[in-house]
Amino acid sequence: MTHSNGQSKSDELNRQAKDVFIRTFGEVTLPVIEKAQGATITDVDGKSYLDFSSGQMCATLGHQHPRIVDAVTKAARKVMHTFSGMFTPDVIALGQRLVDLLPAPLRKVTLLSTGGESTEAAIKMAKKATGKWEIVSLADSFHGSTWGAASSTFIASRRSGYGPVVPGTYALPAPQCYRCPLNLTFPSCDYACARVGFDLIDRQTVGELAALIAEPVQGGAGMVEPPPGYLTVLKDLCRERGMLFVLDEAQTGLGRVGQLWGFEQDGAVPDIVAVSKTLGGGIPLAAMATTAAIEETCFEKGFFFYTSHMNEALPSAVGLAVLDTIVEEKLVEAAHDKGSYLKKGLLALKDKHEIIGDVRGRGLLLGVDFVRDRVSKKPAEAEAERISKACLDRGLFMSPIRQRGRYYVWRVAPPMTITFSEIDRALDIIDTSIRELR
Numbered sequence: 503m504t505h506s507n508g509q510s511k512s513d514e515l516n517r518q519a520k521d522v523f524i525r526t527f528g529e530v531t532l533p534v535i536e537k538a539q540g541a542t543i544t545d546v547d548g549k550s551y552l553d554f555s556s557g558q559m560c561a562t563l564g565h566q567h568p569r570i571v572d573a574v575t576k577a578a579r580k581v582m583h584t585f586s587g588m589f590t591p592d593v594i595a596l597g598q599r600l601v602d603l604l605p606a607p608l609r610k611v612t613l614l615s616t617g618g619e620s621t622e623a624a625i626k627m628a629k630k631a632t633g634k635w636e637i638v639s640l641a642d643s644f645h646g647s648t649w650g651a652a653s654s655t656f657i658a659s660r661r662s663g664y665g666p667v668v669p670g671t672y673a674l675p676a677p678q679c680y681r682c683p684l685n686l687t688f689p690s691c692d693y694a695c696a697r698v699g700f701d702l703i704d705r706q707t708v709g710e711l712a713a714l715i716a717e718p719v720q721g722g723a724g725m726v727e728p729p730p731g732y733l734t735v736l737k738d739l740c741r742e743r744g745m746l747f748v749l750d751e752a753q754t755g756l757g758r759v760g761q762l763w764g765f766e767q768d769g770a771v772p773d774i775v776a777v778s779k780t781l782g783g784g785i786p787l788a789a790m791a792t793t794a795a796i797e798e799t800c801f802e803k804g805f806f807f808y809t810s811h812m813n814e815a816l817p818s819a820v821g822l823a824v825l826d827t828i829v830e831e832k833l834v835e836a837a838h839d840k841g842s843y844l845k846k847g848l849l850a851l852k853d854k855h856e857i858i859g860d861v862r863g864r865g866l867l868l869g870v871d872f873v874r875d876r877v878s879k880k881p882a883e884a885e886a887e888r889i890s891k892a893c894l895d896r897g898l899f900m901s902p903i904r905q906r907g908r909y910y911v912w913r914v915a916p917p918m919t920i921t922f923s924e925i926d927r928a929l930d931i932i933d934t935s936i937r938e939l940r
Contacts, residue, residue: 511546532899538565541920543899551894552928554916555901559721559753561784562824563833564917569823570783577819586808590815596822600789603762603825605771610797613789613813613821617752617778618646620788621715623807624774625650628713628746630805631796636670636707638700638714638745641683642723642905643673645715645750654715657722659905672706674699676720677728680860680871681879681909688729696732700739713746713774714739718754718764724903724911725869727862733770746773746796752788753867756780757828757918760838760865767864783824787817833918840920841865847929848914855936857882857889868914869903881910885939892935898928 509517515534533545541564544550556562563570581590597611614620629635639645639654646652652660653668661667675683675695684694703711716736720726737747749772754764758780765772773796778788828834845861845868852858859873872886873879883904890912893900904910916924 515546533894540564540566541917541924549897551897551899552916552924552931553899554914554928555899556915556917557784558779559758559913559915560779560782561917562756562758562780563783563827564919565784567783567827567919569827570785570820573819573823574785574816577816580815582814582816583811584815586810586812589813590818592815592818592822593813596818596825599822599825600777600791603756604775604791605763607793607795608771608775608791609794611789611791612807613787613818614778614809615786615811615814615817616646616788617750617776618648618651619809620752620776620778620790621645621651621654621750622648623790624748624750624776624792625654625713625715626807627774627790627792627796627800627805628715628748630800630803632712632744632746633803634710634712636672636710636712637668638672638674638703638711640716640720640723641673641676642678642720642726643676643715643717644720644722645717655722657905670708670710672703674703674714676723676726677732678723678726679729680862693729693732693735696735696739700743704743711743711745713748715748715750717750717752718767719759719863719867721753721867721913722903724871724905724909725863725867725913727864727869731768733765733768737770737772748772748774748776750776751780752776752778753780753915756825757834757837758865758867758915759863760834760841762834781821781824782817783820785817785820786811787814787821828918831919837865837918840918840922840925841868843922844868844914844916844925844929847925848932851929851933851936854933855940857885857936857940863914866914866916866918866920870912870914872910872912881908883910886910889932889935889939892938893931896931896935898931900932 512534535543536546537544542550543553600611641656643656645655653671656673679688740747755777774792781787848861859876860871862869872882874882900912903913
């Protein structure tokens with residue numbers, strides 16, 4: 503719908519929003535959404551889009567899934583909020599379900615609101631358990647915006663301009679096989695990025711290495727999928743140094759990669775795991791889990807982590823509905839099969855269009871890397887931006903991850919309930935949009 507002044511309703515509302523909202527992640531102007539259902543979002547002007555981002559990857563089951571709506575409605579009629587030290591039956595049930603879905607020895611859990619909180623809690627627990635304070639993460643990692651999590655976030659643009667970070671945070675080279683920081687090739691490299699990285703850490707540490715925290719697939723790094731066996735090597739390198747092995751499964755957990763957990767591919771069970779986006783079905787919900795031994799050590803040492811929205815009743819009811827639906831509708835298997843189908847389609851587009859340099863990822867967590875040419879692998883930023891805009895105009899929302907001069911990558915993460923026909927429609931829109939540009 504266009505007003506007499508030439509502006510759509512979305513344009514006018516975005517103008518109002520710009521007047522009052524702090525721009526916390528750059529200048530972004532997207533359609534203003536009025537309703538959502540399944541994999542489709544509809545703006546205030548009545549235009550519909552396939553949402554291949556699942557919101558912020560949190561609408562695991564798609565938007566407005568009936569099980570989620572029902573869980574919210576029922577919980578709102580019973581209890582929405584309690585004192586953080588009080589439990590409700592749904593809170594206890596969700597804790598038990600999570601423990602049942604995690605491999606041994608992960609048997610203790612706490613429920614939180616966001617991914618940043620869960621990684622913050624994980625880092626604090628690792629420090630308290632070991633009595634040490636140095637934390638290692640990966641280059642281009644993203645673990646949250648609270649200060650401990652942000653200090654272990656090594657995307658350059660996320661760190662500069664805010665003053666000193668928490669002391670004792672170090673970065674390893676990212677396991678980026680497409681743009682290897684060491685100019686090597688897997689498997690002949692023998693995981694040199696991890697081994698050389700830890701060799702440098704050994705020269706910097708003051709003997710207080712507490713833990714390493716890593717994402718099984720690095721979303722913010724441009725959808726970096728480590729090579730098989732990488733997480734096992736990382737865990738072994740941690741063990742050699744008496745460090746805890748912590749994984750951030752915000753994007754990879756609960757089926758999105760075609761397995762229940764991102765670490766399953768390597769069998770590298772962490773000492774502490776943070777879970778968030780995929781747990782709440784669009785409602786703020788996160789969790790942090792660890793072993794009984796680590797929990798006991800931390801309790802004896804007086805571990806403290808407290809928020810006003812821990813172990814909340816309403817989100818827990820939603821979390822139970824999410825887990826029930828994932829199991830009953832076999833969505834882990836669906837993510838594997840539909841992800842394979844989607845990846846095959848994207849690889850076919852790569853064969854047709856030189857601007858697609860790489861397609862990577864697992865399940866329904868994929869990356870499409872746009873390049874000027876396949877030799878230099880320099881990002882085709884302006885062209886990719888136009889392709890993204892053309893896709894949006896045709897009714898497909900793709901979420902780009904970009905670092906100026908380094909990469910421009912689509913994070914392709916539709917809901918696990920996406921249909922094959924919706925995948926075909928998205929692939930056709932992408933093909934048409936690229937052909938129009940070229």
